[in-house]
Amino acid sequence: MQQIRIAGVSKRFDDYLALDRVTLDVEGGEFLSILGPSGCGKSTLLRIIAGLEMPSDGDVHIAGKRVTGDPVWKREIGFVFQNFALWPHLSVFRNVSMGLELRKVSKAEIDTRVREALRLVQLDALANRLPAQLSGGQQQRVALARAVVLKPKVLLLDEPLSALDKNLRQDMQVELKSLQRTLGLTSIFVTHDQEEALSLSDRVVVMNKGVIEQVGTPQEIYSTPRTEYVAGFVGEACFFHGIVEGGNVLRLADGAAVPLAAPAPTGARIAAFVRPEWIKLETPSNGGAPAGVFERLIYFGQSSDYLVRLGDRQIRVKHRDGDRVFANGEAVALNCKAWPLAAGAQAL
Amino acid sequence: MIGRSKTLLLVPSVSILAAFFVVPLIWVVGLSFMSSDGTGKLVTDFTLGNYTRFLTDAYYLDALLWRTVRLAAIATLFSVVIGYFGALAIVRSAPSWQPWLILLVMLPLWVNLVVRTLSLMVVLGRTGPVNQFLVWTGIADRPIPLLFNETAVLIGMVQVAVPFVVMSIYGVLQSIPRQLEHAAMTVGATPLSAFRRVTLPLSMPGILAGSVLAFGINVESFVVPILLGGGRVRFMSVAAYETATVSNNLPFAATIGVILLVVTMAMLALYQWAVRSMTRARPVLATAG
Numbered sequence: 179m180q181q182i183r184i185a186g187v188s189k190r191f192d193d194y195l196a197l198d199r200v201t202l203d204v205e206g207g208e209f210l211s212i213l214g215p216s217g218c219g220k221s222t223l224l225r226i227i228a229g230l231e232m233p234s235d236g237d238v239h240i241a242g243k244r245v246t247g248d249p250v251w252k253r254e255i256g257f258v259f260q261n262f263a264l265w266p267h268l269s270v271f272r273n274v275s276m277g278l279e280l281r282k283v284s285k286a287e288i289d290t291r292v293r294e295a296l297r298l299v300q301l302d303a304l305a306n307r308l309p310a311q312l313s314g315g316q317q318q319r320v321a322l323a324r325a326v327v328l329k330p331k332v333l334l335l336d337e338p339l340s341a342l343d344k345n346l347r348q349d350m351q352v353e354l355k356s357l358q359r360t361l362g363l364t365s366i367f368v369t370h371d372q373e374e375a376l377s378l379s380d381r382v383v384v385m386n387k388g389v390i391e392q393v394g395t396p397q398e399i400y401s402t403p404r405t406e407y408v409a410g411f412v413g414e415a416c417f418f419h420g421i422v423e424g425g426n427v428l429r430l431a432d433g434a435a436v437p438l439a440a441p442a443p444t445g446a447r448i449a450a451f452v453r454p455e456w457i458k459l460e461t462p463s464n465g466g467a468p469a470g471v472f473e474r475l476i477y478f479g480q481s482s483d484y485l486v487r488l489g490d491r492q493i494r495v496k497h498r499d500g501d502r503v504f505a506n507g508e509a510v511a512l513n514c515k516a517w518p519l520a521a522g523a524q525a526l
Numbered sequence: 527m528i529g530r531s532k533t534l535l536l537v538p539s540v541s542i543l544a545a546f547f548v549v550p551l552i553w554v555v556g557l558s559f560m561s562s563d564g565t566g567k568l569v570t571d572f573t574l575g576n577y578t579r580f581l582t583d584a585y586y587l588d589a590l591l592w593r594t595v596r597l598a599a600i601a602t603l604f605s606v607v608i609g610y611f612g613a614l615a616i617v618r619s620a621p622s623w624q625p626w627l628i629l630l631v632m633l634p635l636w637v638n639l640v641v642r643t644l645s646l647m648v649v650l651g652r653t654g655p656v657n658q659f660l661v662w663t664g665i666a667d668r669p670i671p672l673l674f675n676e677t678a679v680l681i682g683m684v685q686v687a688v689p690f691v692v693m694s695i696y697g698v699l700q701s702i703p704r705q706l707e708h709a710a711m712t713v714g715a716t717p718l719s720a721f722r723r724v725t726l727p728l729s730m731p732g733i734l735a736g737s738v739l740a741f742g743i744n745v746e747s748f749v750v751p752i753l754l755g756g757g758r759v760r761f762m763s764v765a766a767y768e769t770a771t772v773s774n775n776l777p778f779a780a781t782i783g784v785i786l787l788v789v790t791m792a793m794l795a796l797y798q799w800a801v802r803s804m805t806r807a808r809p810v811l812a813t814a815g
Binding site for chain 1: 703705706708709710711712713714715716719720723724727728
């Protein structure tokens with residue numbers, strides 16, 4: 179069943195169109211990420227679902243009920259803000275209990291439910307602390323507990339992890355995901371971090387300039403994107419532009435040929451891309467593969483990248499075990515299959 | 527070295543305060559334990575006579591001290607309520623408007639207090655715009671006396687104190703992120719209850735500072751009770767001034783001043799303690815339940 183329906187939602191700020199007829203369904207229990215750069219409208223969309231903004235056009239349904247005109251306090255949502263937005267004058271307990279107090283829940287039940295929510299985020303020992311006495315990660319957990327204690331129909335998260343440092347962020351990702359699974363909460367997670375979106379989500383929505391570019395599973399978004407924008411945003415990509423020959427080879431302007439990973443209409447002028455880990459560097463032969471010059475190796479510890487100059491651009495290639503050693507300045511050939519975009523994708 | 531140069535920086539302000547504030551204050555306190563003979567000549571023998579005279583006379587206690595404190599407190603209450611709404615309106619207005627609204631609030635402070643109070647006398651007078659309006663709309667069938675009574679003094683004191691209250695509350699309100707109210711709304715609070723549960727308690731320091739400021743200004747009112755009270759509304763500072771200049775009894779004037787100072791400080795201390803313990807007790811009480 180669809181837990182959230184967004185139907186043709188637009189949002190205008192004066193003469194600026196922040197959202198342009200966005201339509202999206204979210205299934206019950208699904209973890210959906212909205213991914214995009216700042217200013218793409220992703221936070222506006224989330225705030226419209228929450229009721230913190232009103233759409234200029236279109237409808238929002240939550241759990242089968244049209245809530246477009248309802249103010250935020252009437253929608254049964256949980257919202258986690260980017261800077262946590264904890265109430266600094268109230269204890270952890272009272273931060274979590276306020277929603278229940280407002281619903282006139284009995285004192286005994288408030289106590290049980292708040293303790294349960296705090297136990298869920300491992301903060302039951304700190305109930306009497308003030309937010310200022312907590313670390314960033316603990317504050318984040320209070321914000322989560324505050325949202326889930328009300329058993330909301332949907333959980334909306336606005337870049338909740340971006341205020342945390344990297345190690346903590348990875349821990350919180352794991353915790354957030356397991357909390358969401360445990361409670362079976364339908365969640366919408368807004369982020370500009372593609373790794374976060376790919377690792378947490380059941381589905382990812384990629385947004386650009388107020389419109390949805392693509393919706394799909396993390397694998398679809400990463401490996402088989404439909405547009406250059408999506409391909410470039412969710413990961414490192416090297417693009418090739420040329421004309422399709424024989425349905426599965428892309429002939430570039432410099433005469434090199436790149437095999438395609440999916441068929442495309444012969445004669446079409448399209449773009450295709452490869453990820454750094456799809457490329458294997460080889461000694462040039464007469465196969466017509468794109469040729470470049472090996473520049474250097476970048477060592478990261480866990481892995482390494484090659485930098486290869488390809489005409490006037492520099493591309494990255496993932497180092498693989500068993501690769502032979504290349505000398506700086508040595509000529510290399512790129513052995514890879516490119517994924518066709520735009521016109522090519524529509525032919526699939 | 528750094529410590530010494532810091533101390534050096536304090537020297538000008540400390541010496542100014544010592545020479546022109548602390549020393550005169552000590553002198554006034556000392557003076558209040560002396561007396562003067564019939565001709566106004568100072569008698570330097572130690573006496574509690576001034577205090578006994580003040581504290582045993584119902585006139586001084588009720589008509590002077592109690593009226594001063596009572597009117598100052600009522601004016602403070604009005605100033606804080608009016609000032610809070612003003613500050614809230616400024617904080618919630620468009621950012622480009624805010625400096626201009628602040629300027630508007632500060633504007634009265636550029637005008638001399640006597641001039642301001644005199645113009646208030648025109649406004650409140652028998653033929654002033656307020657009475658004209660009341661008669662014209664039929665709310666009153668003839669001009670009502672708005673001058674030379676406690677109401678006039680109250681209006682004057684509120685007028686003096688409101689800008690200070692607005693400024694001290696504005697500063698605090700501005701530092702409270704709007705998102706905190708939004709967060710309350712996401713857990714089911716209406717805008718009103720979000721304000722009551724989040725913004726209001728968080729702005730307590732501003733209310734506290736504003737009311738201390740307003741009370742301190744009002745309790746020492748001098749120009750306002752003279753002009754708007756027209757001699758009929760007696761105030762501590764006015765009485766001290768008259769005792770010193772007209773009756774030529776400097777020690778008793780000093781006593782009036784010291785009693786006002788002690789009562790003011792005691793009231794402010796009590797008030798701060800009450801507000802602090804009230805705001806601190808809330809989360810503890812709730813978690814206990």
